[in-house]
Amino acid sequence: MPAPIDSGRRRLLKAAATIPVLPAAAAAPIPQMADRVRPGHPHWPAPAVWQQLGAQLEGGLRQVRSPWPACRADAAACADLFQRAKNPYFLGDDVALTQTLGWVDAWTSSPSAYAVEARKTSDVVAAVNFAREHRLRLVVKGGGHSYQGTSNAPDSLLVWTRRMDAVQLHEAFVPANCAAAPQRAVSVGAGALWAHVYDAVTTRGGGYVQGGGCMTVGVAGLVQSGGFGSFSKRFGLAAGNLLEAEVVTADGTVRIANACTHPDLFWAIKGGGGGTFGIVTRLVLRVHELPETFGAVNFTVRAASPDAFRKLIRLAVDHYAERLMNPHWGEQIRIRRDNALAVSMVFQGLGRSEANAIWQPFFDAVGAAPKDFSIDFSPLKVVSTSARTFWSPTLLKRTLGFIRRDDRPGAPEANVFWPGDQGQAGQVLHAYQSTWLPAVLLQQGRRSALCDALFAASRHWGVSLHFNKGLAGAPPDAIDAARDTAMNPVAAEAFALAISGAEEQPSYPGVAGHEPHVAEARERREAIGRARDELRRVAGKAGSYVSESDFFEAGWQQAFWGDHYPRLLGVKAKYDPSGLFFVRHGVGSVSWTDDGFSRRPSAGH
Template sequence: MLEFLQASWGVLLASVFSVVDKNRPVTDIWRQLNTTIGGRLATSNPWPQPCFSSINGRPTHNDSSQCGTVCQNYFNQHIARSDVFAGYSATNFDMCMSNGDQCHLDFMNPSNPLAFSPPADCRQGSIPSYYIDVQGKDDVIAAFDFARKSGVPLVIKNTGHDFKGRSSGPGSLALWMHSMKYIHHAPEFVADGCPTSDAHNAVTFGAGQQFEEIFQHLDKLGLQMVGGSDQSVGAAGGWAQGGGHSSLTPTYGLGADRTLQYKVVTPDGVARIANACQNEDLFWALRGGGGGTFGVVLEATMMVSEVESYRVANINWPPTTPNLKQVLEIFLDNATNFALQGWGGYVTITTGNIILMTPRLNLKEAEEAMHALIELTTQLGGVSTVTEVPTFLSWFDNYVRGMAGAQALVGLPIAMASRLVPQKNHATSEGRAELLEALSSAFGLSVFSQIHFTSPYGFTGSDGSDTSVNPVWRTSLYQVIVVNSWLFDSTLEQRKEAYAQTTKSINYLRDITPDSGAYHNEADIHEPNYGHSFYNTNYVRLLEIKNKYDPDHILDCWQCVGWQGPSRPRYSCYI
């Protein structure tokens, strides 16, 4: 196995690009695909390539001007990175982790010449060899036909905000959905084929539309939508199809709960409309069963509501281990009430911050709910407040700018794991004490960690049975994520150690929540019993739907529904 993983890149590509008709040159099938889609097939190169003077072992001239631009936007620039096809938020999935092939800068100092000066070599890594800048359904249909005939693996990519590596793969063809950008508001939207009495205030948007663009557009109309906390994430892709958790979820439910319709091309090459009145099984699967699995979504329609004001708790403390234990103890004692009061947001352990928001309480009630946390953190030397903001967008803008909480970083390798923590673990003082110790131990083994207080535990609008979201989300108060990383000049052993440390960290929570699971978009790539952990009782039905619409398993991705295992060449770069 080791010899296979360390094989030359040319040999690997040759094996991936094998075709049904072995007498036909590979170049011919690519040329035919290019003609079919109007000459828009593009080769992809690593984003930092202009900084290097050697590319895939061949000498070349670097471009200092372009290199400077890449360096300025390389680390933690969410939009800039998402606008580049070869840009991935977690850079371990554009490299080949198993053999070290990569084209990376030093994220600690992108201008550091040690990363790109000779003898450094820019390697393709796991970045797809070709991509189609998708303009409509015909591009997707052509790609499915090509993948079926050639055997070339097909991946779906939008913004690259994927922590499982599903949007990359060595020797693959990618469908880049990023250009599918449009937004239409329909005050009385009726899903195709549904009764006119079933109308909703909704917004329809293309697959490439990102949260920041949608939030800004809706705010001008006096509207808001349940959405994520990263401005660069595409709203119709893995976020929504994986469930769609948000700081608004405790009040309004998950993104999947509020999705009314999808336009999708399934792997059999058919463009379909999926909603509650047609292709209902596919609609159910797309609402929680995971992206990159059942088809290529071109468009989504989701419910919106009128803007409203929010009470925002911004709690801060000096991030030491003793301080954290005191803060967590109060947080755990109040977590169930917080969920029922509509509080949603993020606890960032690494920076010593809690940012929670609710539309349900008035300012006085919100101050009373947060009194114990504010009193403690003030005594510890932090500055903590409860304020009011007029709209969701006003909170979101402050969060993105780091004025109220802190986003997770992009542009570095991220070995991540997650765990959904049920409410029942908080029901007794003994349970909370056990949880406090497990969380403290987990956080002590990670370089970055957060509690996402974004579950629908306090949401009463749906029991979730009309979605395929893991039912554990409905009985959990929050999810925990833990992250470890490595530097640009890492060894294989250091990369293995980062993942091992992450797995060890999350095991503290797995041990005390044996019946729970994990959020598959932000989970350990080595998640044990992933079918149950990610999908629970829904897995059997999801697999049936997968086999119905994709009997040839053209869409196959790591630990997705119907995954055929790690032995395929496209997975050779995973550790």
């Protein structure tokens, strides 16, 4: 439960730029780390050594057991497990599970050998020191939403931050050692989920914090990847709203990072990727004034032929460029292979009648060509609500199916999620691609080429244009804050992130009747790759969003971080010289094999 709102008094951290939790010897220079060890290796810690760590953690250490072996042997248990896997809170509350169960030909969700169930920062320090001293592969998991599989690794030590979920509002926060004007903010434990933060900040606190659109995503992971939400076109990146963070670095030291203290580390964790520079244990985020209303626009238009669909794409692109590329609008339009265009957009700061008026020219254009287009004129195609109740599971929203709750007995009332996000729970990915689309493509001289590329891509696979994941059209202050993060700079110049993906519902290798469909996955991957290629012909080397990208992305350093990558390497070398923290396709990861256990003899960066 969130803590009470504090009095706004400035925290006494001016002298605490670096907080040593262990004796000074623990922070001594660290030699280059050798290959890591697995269970069965002569240097793997003996049971008595693990027991000592458990005693230090006051019972917060556990051996992790995967539920899948038992599932393979018991059909009834297996059916129950796959059913429960559709509840994202069930997955998040199990130390052995992740939200995505794998990616065909890439990775399979496999639990660590041991997990530190961290409840306070000193638990994280103990885990970091233990992993460093015993040459263990270290993994960090909060919400466990990584599509890339970075929140799990077999034979590793997991730092599980899920129980570090305190949320506290501050009426007058000033970052440590900064001479800045006090402002409203919220401090959040690393394991908190966005649903719980929205409940504290918006539903009960009457403010707005920029977080993720999916409510079961972890706060720390989203911020460290940059972090887009439904209303990022107005409020910017989650990382751009970070005021301060507490970070445990590879030497076991707890550091306060903000614009005035360890500013290089602060910059790197704002979009440089989670689990790379240290373990974030607490974040402080800016709280904005809450708009009066939030709303949504949902409908589908079907074209009668491929030629009509080309016209429909042009209508939608023109409408977006002329009326929607501004701070009021977010979310997406899906361009489907079946010649249909599905609109799932949200708005803020407008009333329902204003939103209707903005869309009326599009409805008129579609209605003027009944032989080409048909539209589902649902009475709920444009809705609005009080912004304060947007994330609240009101009876009306639950009755209409707009929001769902964790259905386990005794689950907290704030355990809610959007029905559209349930498809991610327990999914196995077949493929996933993303491409930033520069706003220059919306210029009149280039718009036709963009529309042709979107149509050509849709012949291979569907494409979703996530308008809130490109900041072109956002207010200058939101764009400036985004430019002061490690995020690829092209995000500030893009009008949308184009995403194509394919998945199947809960499946797991070796479970009879639930095996992933490998051949189908490979066919889909090729089709999605062709769709991506059509878009990149017009977008150029626009890059990809690290959290929503291809596991097999070539040139990922440039794609994820652009010109910021060399600077990120410098921060990595300073705070983690031995390479204790590793995620595949993370900053500095090419020094290691893809599993993170063995050093490459002479790798580049």
